[in-house]
Amino acid sequence: MGNKDSRADLAFPYNLPDVFNTVVQIAPILGMTVKFADSMRNTIHLSKDMNLITWGENITVYLGILPDRRTGVTIISSSKLGTEIGARKANFANVTELSNALYSRLPGGCPQQQM
Numbered sequence: 261m262g263n264k265d266s267r268a269d270l271a272f273p274y275n276l277p278d279v280f281n282t283v284v285q286i287a288p289i290l291g292m293t294v295k296f297a298d299s300m301r302n303t304i305h306l307s308k309d310m311n312l313i314t315w316g317e318n319i320t321v322y323l324g325i326l327p328d329r330r331t332g333v334t335i336i337s338s339s340k341l342g343t344e345i346g347a348r349k350a351n352f353a354n355v356t357e358l359s360n361a362l363y364s365r366l367p368g369g370c371p372q373q374q375m
Contacts, residue, residue, distance in 0.1 A: 263340040266351035268359045269372040271330040276302065276323055279331040279366065283321050286361045292319060292354075307340075308354060317339040319354055332372055335359060 272279050283304050284297050306319040322334040337354040339347040340354040363369050 264347040266355040268335045268355045270333040271372045272366045272369040353373045
């Protein structure tokens, strides 16, 4: 992960398919394009278009079952070009926006506890 990338690790008390489907459903509402959603590998690749400060971003969402049976979600946003001045801010905004949307749709979610 580059120094301009942004990451969030979340956990939800819902089954993995429900969380997976929620990510796929809310991404377009947030202006993100679903490029690839692999339910066998529990991975979703999203893209955000170019704007005034960046060439766009790639967002990858990884899902898995945590030891406490919650669904873990890792969101990583990275710049498509990686050299833009506003890349860090855009990546942080993508991760925050997607995290907040998931918290709204899936009440009871929280940041993962680091072990």
